[in-house]
Amino acid sequence: MTEESLQLVTDDPWLKPYEEDLNKRYDFYQQKYHEIITYHQSLKNYASRDKELGFHFDHEQKGWWYREWAPGAQQLWLIGDFNDWNAVSHPLEKGEEGIWEIFIPNENRQNVLKHGSRVKVKVMANDTYRDRIPAYIERAVQDEQSKDFSGQIWKPLEPFVWRDQSFNPEDIKSPIIYECHLGMAQNKEGIGTYREFADMVLPRIADLGYNCIQLMAIKEHPYYGSFGYHVSNFFAPSSRFGTPEDLKYLVNKAHNNGMAVIMDMVHSHAVKNMAEGLNDFDGSGHQYFHEGGRGYHNGWDSKLFDYSKDEVLRFLLSNARYWIEEFHFDGYRFDGVTSMMYHHHGDHVSFDHYDKYFRDMVDWDAIRYLQLVNVLIHEVKPGAITIAEDMSGMPGISRKVDEGGVGFDYRLGMGIPDYWIKLLKHTQDEDWNIHEIWEVLSNRRWKEKTIAYSESHDQALVGDKTLAFWLMDKEMYWHMSKDDDNIIIDRGMALHKMLRLITATVGGEGYLNFIGNEFGHPEWIDFPRQDNGWSYKYARRQWQLVDSPDLKYQYLNNFDRDMVHMLKDNNVLSSLPAQQLNMDNDNKIIVYERNNLIFIINFNANKSIADYTFRANQPGKFKAALISDAPEYGGHNRVDAETEYHTLKDDKLSVYIPSRTGLVLRKVD
Incomplete structure (x- = not known):
């Protein structure tokens, strides 16, 4: 059992009555995680089942292994264009843990798998036969005439050459x-x-x-x-x-x-x-x-x-x-x-x-x-x-x-x-x-x-x-x-x-x-x-x-x-949450700050206000970083983009904010 309080509970006192539930949930995860590490050495190894099941070419034996997990099935057969969809020529053998497998050699044989081969697996279960697409297939294609899907072996002779080594998602803030x-x-x-x-x-x-x-x-x-x-x-x-x-x-x-x-x-x-x-x-x-x-x-x-x-x-x-x-x-x-x-x-x-x-x-x-x-x-x-x-x-x-x-x-x-x-x-x-x-x-x-x-x-x-x-x-x-x-x-x-x-x-x-x-x-x-x-x-x-x-x-x-x-x-989204500076429901105006930018939003349908004054909480000189009313955005050009806004006494700013306009100010001094 978890002895110390989880950080989630420490951060939120409202979760304290549910601490036992959260601890049990975390222990439930921990138990499985440690079981995985014990038997598979790493979570990544455990999550590599696709490298065992499905189709894999064996370079030493020069042929294809096909493996499928189907514990409840009576029999499986591999069918495809490689064997003229013969329903019985390529049976799979059942091994441990319900894993079926077959090896198809590629040497000196007419019936060989290759890049582009279409395949299915015929499954016999409850004395009923169904043609299925292998679960781990890496490509499925639809026949243009019948509209049926089938699996397809996909192993191009020339693999794709990646040229994205310089990209790192960690660089995205x-x-x-x-x-x-x-x-x-x-x-x-x-x-x-x-x-x-x-x-x-x-x-x-x-x-x-x-x-x-x-x-x-x-x-x-x-x-x-x-x-x-x-x-x-x-x-x-x-x-x-x-x-x-x-x-x-x-x-x-x-x-x-x-x-x-x-x-x-x-x-x-x-x-x-x-x-x-x-x-x-x-x-x-x-x-x-x-x-x-x-x-x-x-x-x-x-x-x-x-x-x-x-x-x-x-x-x-x-x-x-x-x-x-x-x-x-x-x-x-x-x-x-x-x-x-x-x-x-x-x-x-x-x-x-x-x-x-x-x-x-x-x-x-x-x-x-x-x-x-x-x-x-x-x-x-x-x-x-x-x-x-x-x-x-x-x-x-x-x-x-x-x-x-x-x-x-x-x-x-x-x-x-x-x-x-x-x-x-x-x-x-x-x-x-x-x-x-x-x-x-x-x-x-x-x-x-x-x-x-x-x-x-x-x-x-x-x-x-x-x-x-x-x-x-x-x-x-x-x-x-x-x-x-x-x-x-x-x-x-x-x-x-x-x-x-x-x-x-x-x-x-x-x-x-x-x-x-x-x-x-x-x-x-x-x-x-x-x-x-x-x-x-x-x-x-x-x-x-x-x-x-x-x-x-x-x-x-x-x-x-x-x-x-x-x-x-301006790294707006990676900064602390927006903080209110002024809320004016009568005029339908919201003013807030985020990462030192000041946002003024006037939702009023018809009321433009000259010399609208609010406390900026930071002294200095500001200019517009974005004006939704600008002509290049289909606006009415009611705000001069070159205007400088200087804080007054008590760090107050006075602006002209037109109706239905969003104005973003950036400090320039």
């Missing part, structure tokens, strides 16, 4: 993340590729100043419209975007542009498909996933992992190590963490009491897995970034494991975008409460870093709208020309900039934006499906909008670029 889906990243009504993204989109992201890209839908998934969240083949990059080397080309190029690359990691569930995925692989009904109802997520229509099993832990931990080592990923944003940590998956649960975090239907096995994977990731790649998508607010989720936490570096500030949408939908501008705004943006646990965002892919999916569309709606179709004055567009653009500015500078220690939203991409995201005639019209990014010199989208893009550079140049 705070992540400023550009979240993107590669398939929908092009103008065309179709699926974009790894190389198209690298050559056509990465330069845009680099120009904007983002230091991190977050890639969605990387792992193979049979249904494109699942947004990549129904994963079938966990070790295979999606072939619909190109080859594994194409993905490496993308990561290499991002690193050479100074950007870390993190993956949207889905270990919370898996596709239920048997033909493509892991579901009931060995016929037992409880191999990778829980048996019965516990193994099925009603809301997601998918399967749920059993994190208590060693082989499941090794599969998932190996998966996390694999993508870092093989593809040089710099970390992960873990999807669906709330669903993992609680048996109820967070469905229709209000987390209004600490009991719900530590005592009510908490899945200790899942939390232990999250602790192990976070420790592993940071062992494999110091400086790696891990982010938890958790809406429950679990205390300690982004605290170190040895402090009693779950081990993530950051948590997503999921309440922020929901709050903005709620505010825009239900409250008139004149009724906005700046104290409520500040509370939502600044309310986070001490020592727990947060990624703030005003919108992500969630806010743009079918059934919802982007912030730009909530603000300007159909007017965007007709009034986005620069020579077209429109009061709705004017309001929408002003608030679009201000919401981003205050979110980024108050909401956390990192910032995230979804692809295209920086310039106010209109409409929603709708992937091809039967109901829309399998159309790609809304599953793309219309870059021509921001590229047109005649359209106002350029203004929003310009602001986003300069805001991001301002955040980086």
Whole structure:
């Protein structure tokens, strides 16, 4: 038992009544960790199951080993184009711990495996035969005619040559993340590729100043419209975007542009498909996933992992190590963490009491897995970034494991975008409460870093709208020309900039934006499906909008670029949290300081104030570092960028702050 209080409890007296629960949770992790070290020497060795299972070429014996964990199966046969899909010619032998294996020599034989060979494994279980894709396959491809997926041996004669040795994710002080889906990243009504993204989109992201890209839908998934969240083949990059080397080309190029690359990691569930995925692989009904109802997520229509099993832990931990080592990923944003940590998956649960975090239907096995994977990731790649998508607010989720936490570096500030949408939908501008705004943006646990965002892919999916569309709606179709004055567009653009500015500078220690939203991409995201005639019209990014010199989208893009550079140049996000200087609900003005920058936000719809005076708490001379009302951002140019602001008696500053404007001041003397 843990004898001394965990740092998490020491830092938060409110957790003292739950100290025993936290100690037991930590001891549960420690017991497993020490067991792993005892039998495998290191966590990394334990998380190298992919180097034993799956397909591996033996240079000494000159042939291929194929191994598969399927303890409940009666018999396995390897089938593929190498043996004309013969159902009985290549049986596997069952060894210890339910591991099946076969060796296929490559010398003087017609039936040989080679780069590009398509394979499956025929599994006999419960006297039933099913053709399955090997669990550790590193590439899966879809037949253009039959639409069936099969595994593919992938071992190019000339391996990819990495040229990113000078990049180190530890050099990134705070992540400023550009979240993107590669398939929908092009103008065309179709699926974009790894190389198209690298050559056509990465330069845009680099120009904007983002230091991190977050890639969605990387792992193979049979249904494109699942947004990549129904994963079938966990070790295979999606072939619909190109080859594994194409993905490496993308990561290499991002690193050479100074950007870390993190993956949207889905270990919370898996596709239920048997033909493509892991579901009931060995016929037992409880191999990778829980048996019965516990193994099925009603809301997601998918399967749920059993994190208590060693082989499941090794599969998932190996998966996390694999993508870092093989593809040089710099970390992960873990999807669906709330669903993992609680048996109820967070469905229709209000987390209004600490009991719900530590005592009510908490899945200790899942939390232990999250602790192990976070420790592993940071062992494999110091400086790696891990982010938890958790809406429950679990205390300690982004605290170190040895402090009693779950081990993530950051948590997503999921309440922020929901709050903005709620505010825009239900409250008139004149009724906005700046104290409520500040509370939502600044309310986070001490020592727990947060990624703030005003919108992500969630806010743009079918059934919802982007912030730009909530603000300007159909007017965007007709009034986005620069020579077209429109009061709705004017309001929408002003608030679009201000919401981003205050979110980024108050909401956390990192910032995230979804692809295209920086310039106010209109409409929603709708992937091809039967109901829309399998159309790609809304599953793309219309870059021509921001590229047109005649359209106002350029203004929003310009602001986003300069805001991001301002955040980086002044180390805003890596500094202490923002501190209030002045809260004026009557005039709808918020003034705050962060890392010696002064931010003045006037949410008032029509009231501009001359000689607005507040205490700066630091003497000196200031100039504007960013003005949302500047003409290059589509503003009305009501603030002179060359004006110098000198502190008065008692370190007070007096400024002109126009309506619906964000003004950032930097000390110059």
